[in-house]
Structure formats: structure tokens, C-alpha cells
Amino acid sequence: MAEKWEAKDKLKPKGLDGISDQQIEYHFETHYKGYVNKLNEIWEKLSTADRSKANQNYSEFRELKLEETFNFDGSLLHELYFDNLSKGQGQIPEDLRKHLEKDFGSYEKWVEDFKATGVAFRGWSLLVYDLNTGKLRNIGADVHNTNGIWNAIVLMALDVYEHAYYTDYGPKRAPYLDAFMKNVNWPAVSKRYEKAKKIYEIFK
Structure with missing residues (x-):
């Protein structure tokens, strides 16, 4: 069974100062969730990919592994980004x-x-x-x-x-x-x- 990343809706910030809810909505729903969806699609394809045909110049396996890191990091960095945004959270410790x-x-x-x-x-x-x-x-x-x-x-x-x-x-x-x-x-x-x-x- 392929691994699966779940989008974290609880991380979506609201009411920020100078960053509108509409901006966050587009960013969160289109871009962040887009990376999560593609990562899950890649993991599904990797579960059945033919590793015997792996090739450094071009192969399906190589392309899937390349895009795995792009979409994994895209998902992770966006979660860190949204989580470190919140209005009125005081001063730096x-x-x-x-x-x-x-x-x-x-x-x-x-x-x-x-x-x-x-x-x-x-x-x-x-x-x-x-x-x-x-x-x-x-x-x-x-x-x-x-x-x-x-x-x-x-x-x-x-x-x-x-x-x-x-x-x-x-x-x-x-x-x-x-x-x-x-x-x-x-x-x-x-x-x-x-x-x-x-x-x-x-x-x-």
C-alpha cells in the first residue's frame, strides 16, 4: 500500500495583518494542497514502478524520485510556513x-x-x-x-x-x-x- 500525506487544514491562518484571507485561501488550497496531492500521486506510482529500468539519463523511476523530493519539500515547507504565521503572537523569546x-x-x-x-x-x-x-x-x-x-x-x-x-x-x-x-x-x-x-x- 502506498504511503499517503494528509493535508493539514488546521494550519490555515486567518485574520493576519497585511496578508489577506483571500491571499491565504489561494495559497493554501491551490498551491499547498497541490503539492500534497501530487506527492500522493507520485507515491502511488512509485509503489508499482519498474526499478529494473532505472536510468540516470531518463527513466520513469528517476523522474518520479526527482519529483518526489520537489513535492515532499513543497508540502513540508508550506506546512512550516502556515504554522509560523499568526496574528498577535507576541515577541521573540x-x-x-x-x-x-x-x-x-x-x-x-x-x-x-x-x-x-x-x-x-x-x-x-x-x-x-x-x-x-x-x-x-x-x-x-x-x-x-x-x-x-x-x-x-x-x-x-x-x-x-x-x-x-x-x-x-x-x-x-x-x-x-x-x-x-x-x-x-x-x-x-x-x-x-x-x-x-x-x-x-x-x-x-
Whole structure:
């Protein structure tokens, strides 16, 4: 029986400041669920794919495996994105702020770098906990399944594909980045951070 990913409707945020419910509706129902549906379709096809015909230049198995990572990461990153959006979720926790200050010089410099990453890349700006070094890093991705760092845990995900903001802002990405930062669900980010710290202590 093929594996199955269930879309998580409970993650859909509402009433955000500067990101409309209509924007979220399009993004969640069309794009996020589109990745989930295609991932399930790929898993179904992989369950019967002919592995004896696998080929590095072209084969059905190769194409399915390539698109598996694209749609898996697309599903996962969108779930992290929607989960770390919520109106009125307070300030960044002090321990996380201190870690950012240590690695970036100040909280403000981290925000500047995080936003700049969101401008420089076509798909994602991601705050990650690097388990190799214990550092917090901002990394960018042009596509869901590229540009990542092995052994890094995503703490905060910012979708910068046009579909994330065109309904509200057209081609203007900067005001969307500002709106995102006003709606960060810091308790959700902090929960990921605390888990990552525990894993790092085991991993190092």
C-alpha cells in the first residue's frame, strides 16, 4: 500500500495583518494542497514502478524520485510556513533572540539578512538551526528541493514565490516581507528551536 500525506487544514491562518484571507485561501488550497496531492500521486506510482529500468539519463523511476523530493519539500515547507504565521503572537523569546544576536551581531542584523535572503531567492528564505555547528543561519532556496544544508532544521519558513503575495501586493515583494515579520508565530518558532537545541546536544 502506498504511503499517503494528509493535508493539514488546521494550519490555515486567518485574520493576519497585511496578508489577506483571500491571499491565504489561494495559497493554501491551490498551491499547498497541490503539492500534497501530487506527492500522493507520485507515491502511488512509485509503489508499482519498474526499478529494473532505472536510468540516470531518463527513466520513469528517476523522474518520479526527482519529483518526489520537489513535492515532499513543497508540502513540508508550506506546512512550516502556515504554522509560523499568526496574528498577535507576541515577541521573540529571549533565548532565541540571544542566539540570533550571537550569530548575526544583533536581532536587527538578522532581520535585515533574513529579508535580504527573501529578496535574493526565488522560492524561500529559511531560518535554520545548523546541527553541524550549532549556528543559526539564513539560507535561501530557488526551488523547494534545492540549496538546502544537510543536517539543518528549519525554524522559520518564508515563502517568497509570487503566489504567496501577488493577490495583495502584485509584484511588490518588500511590503509582503514586512507583513510577514508582523505576523510571525513566535511560539511555534520557539517550539522548533527548543527541539532543535535538544537534537544538537545529541548530534554534536
